[in-house]
Amino acid sequence: MKQVYINSVASISAQKTFDNAEFLNDFIDHEAVVFPVVNPDYKAFIPPAAARRMAKGIKMSIVASKIALQESGLDQVDAIITGTGMGCLRDSEKFLSALIDNDEQYLTPTAFIQSTHNTVGGQVALELQCKGYNFTYVHASNSFESALLDTKLLLSNEEENNILVGGVDEIGEHTFKLQELVGHVKKEPVKASELFESNTSGAVYGEGANFFVLSNEKQNNSYAELVRVKMFNTLPKDQLTETIETFLASHNLKISDIDLVILGANGDADYDDYYDILSQGVFKETQQAYYKHISGEFNTASSFGFWLAAKTIQSQILPAVVKRNDLKSTGFKTVLLYNQYRNENHSFTLLKQC
Amino acid sequence: MDALKQELKEFIIEQLNLEDVNVEDIANDDPLFGDGLGLDSIDALELIVMLDKNYGIKLTDPKQGRAIFESIDTMAAYITEHRAN
Incomplete structure (x- = not known):
């Protein structure tokens, strides 16, 4: 059984984390019930023709994947393993809304083909031209950990040597309203710095993509x-x-x-x-x-x-x-x-x- | 006819998420596919659904699309001749 190392990291989050040279240097003290992501320059990473059909979760994941791959010093990984609790929520909502609004007529393909949970893994593979093992784990708040466990087992057993693994979720407007309705979200905006003193029910929601290259070979700059x-x-x-x-x-x-x-x-x-x-x-x-x-x-x-x-x-x-x-x-x-x-x-x- | 062409350009930009394209960037005789606007087969399906939904035109033979969707001019001409709504 080989040991498993984190050889690179990349994060797109509600803080400015996409620049690996920084480490939470400037804290953004959001005041909201849902924290927006600090967007990188997506166009610098994704060709416009490819980006035009991508929803937020896919764009965040591709940028995070490319940063992680670049930092790892590898040209390619053997496998891509993704964890996502809700998948491509925005396109799911778009497709289902069109289904209802148009009385099940005039359904267009774009939102549908981008709406499945494994769309992210597929799009990342297309962008990186990785034809290896590609798996998506959907298991609520254990989705990323499930992806991580698969990654660890594959690397420990030397079935693969370098794996891109990540967790991603995006906010969907309709789903968020439902989560508010059932009381999973805080009723009033809360300042990030005061969240743990709020003493109220519900959470403050967010979205993001965090990807990592894990390997069974240690590098000098392994994390x-x-x-x-x-x-x-x-x-x-x-x-x-x-x-x-x-x-x-x-x-x-x-x-x-x-x-x-x-x-x-x-x-x-x-x-x-x-x-x-x-x-x-x-x-x-x-x-x-x-x-x-x-x-x-x-x-x-x-x-x-x-x-x-x-x-x-x-x-x-x-x-x-x-x-x-x-x-x-x-x-x-x-x-x-x-x-x-x-x-x-x-x-x-x-x-x-x- | 000019209003229809404007409408088609706006639809194409919005529905096909052509973020960096403006209405003025699309000439009426520009090829929509290939070297022109760069649309692809998935866009063609979106345009076929749009013809049905917005103008009541059902394309029974998808091969017809090649000629109809050649440019804004050809689309507008076909819609003007065949529209039901």
């Missing part, structure tokens, strides 16, 4: 080693601490060996208690970071957390805007990510300095 990713569809609250301890023990680690725990809290007063159990419990004496106040919540927001962890390990700097407590580790060698959304789809992701 970190991906040690393990583990998912749970359900995890009772009273078993959370014990489950994390068992997870760490299987790698001969104790809670005190974790230099930084990155938690996926999203400021939802009804569901952040899982994170509180850890931050006020076993990880009370551990340096902690939150990130969904700067990325917003979406099914693959944890891929932004993964980006944050990789950048932190490589730079050995934790940006002030994500710090959750005043504790300071002597270094970031072992980092644990924990994420869940509305008490479902829990994941632990363990990274190590390499």
